[in-house]
Amino acid sequence: MIALTEWKDQVESALSAYIERLDAxxxxxxxxRYSLEAGGKRVRPALIYAVLDAYGVERAKGDEVAAALEMIHTYSLIHDDLPAMDDDDVRRGRPTNHIKFDEATAILAGDALLTNAFSCLLASNxxxxxKVALAVKLAEAAGASGMVGGQLDDMLGERGGVESVEELESIHRRKTGALLVFALEAGGLIAGVSASDAESLKNFGRHLGIAFQIQDDILDVTGDASKIGKPVGSDEQNDKATYPKLLGMDGARQALKEQxxxxxxxxxNLTVEGGTLRALLDFVVQRDH
Known part of the structure; x- marks a missing residue:
């Protein structure tokens, strides 16, 4: 049985406590707080907790790392929505941060979430x-060789610049997948798993990341704006390379199945029963928003 509500409540409690005591x-x-409390699926923190549950480790050991990861994910969304980036006015059914406040405040809120994420992680017990290993891996996943680099290549690839599935997959292994892989690696590090299991968790994350993006691309064509929380069809409007665009809808669904x-x-390949991870995988690929 997937414990998504419990995992969401746990990380949201950790986030609330951290922001409340922040001297700022x-x-x-x-x-x-506005963007952190905007909701969302909390898939990345959930993956950390799912690994800990699978290995019988107390969830609380992952609280600060889960909160730090969600802070970085949230900062990336704030910056993605800015006029210089995707120029979106709505996120999760609410005005984006720069619309609710102003552009400068949104930039600084994102900067603060990114920076303080590492303070949160390093304050764990x-x-x-x-902690050092986690901080290094998180910086790599979020930085130039990970999420940020993938975001830049995604922007450069707009207007027909990406012509192959291999190029598209390279972008999304970094932009979308890097933080998902980190979540699984983090859970493994906290749980002290074997090298073999650590590699299997990493491979699971790689497949999950691409599956997550393919489903996102499919929903941008077929989804319901009232459920997604933003207008559908924005990828086509911006002439972005997507799996449905490169493969057709049937091809995209086949690629999703392969992932x-x-x-x-x-x-x-794990040495433990992976029901919680399988349930999260099903949630990601069957979601309608």
Whole structure:
């Protein structure tokens, strides 16, 4: 049984506690809190908790890392929505941060969430060696060789610049997949899993990341704006390369199935029962928003 509501509640409690005790200007905290509390699926923190559950490790050991990861994800959304980036006015059914506040405040709120994420992670009660390893992996996943680099290549690839599925997959392994892979690696580090299981978790994350993006691309064509929380069809309007555009809708659904099969094979290689991870995989690929 998937414990998504429990995982969401746990990370949201950790986020609320962290922002509440943060010594910062009130307007900045309000802007940070506004985007953190906008909802969302909390898939990335959920993956950390799912790994801990699978290995019988107390969830609370992952609270600060889960909160830090969601802070980085949220900062990326704030910046993605800015006029210089995707120029979106709505996120999760609410005005985007720069519309609710102003552009400068939104930039600074994103900056603060990114920077303070590492403070949050390093304040955990994990052993120093684990905290350092987590901080290094999170920086790599979020930075130039990970999410940020993928975002830049995604922007450069607009208006027909991406012509192959291989190019598109390279972008999304970084832009979307890097933080998902980190979540699984983080859960493994906290749980102290074997090298073999760590590799299987990483492979699962790689497949999950691409599956997540393919489903996003499909929903941008077929989804319901009232459920997604933003207008559908924006990818086509911006002439962005997507899996349905490059492969057709049937081809995109076949590519999704192949990634799901790869993810399930990775779970099969674990030394523990992976029901929680399989349930999260099903949630990601069957979601309608």
């Amino acid at each position: 200007p009130e307007r900045l905290r309000d802007a940070m 994990l052993v120093a060696e684990t 799901v099969d790869g993810a399930n094979a990775s779970i099969d």
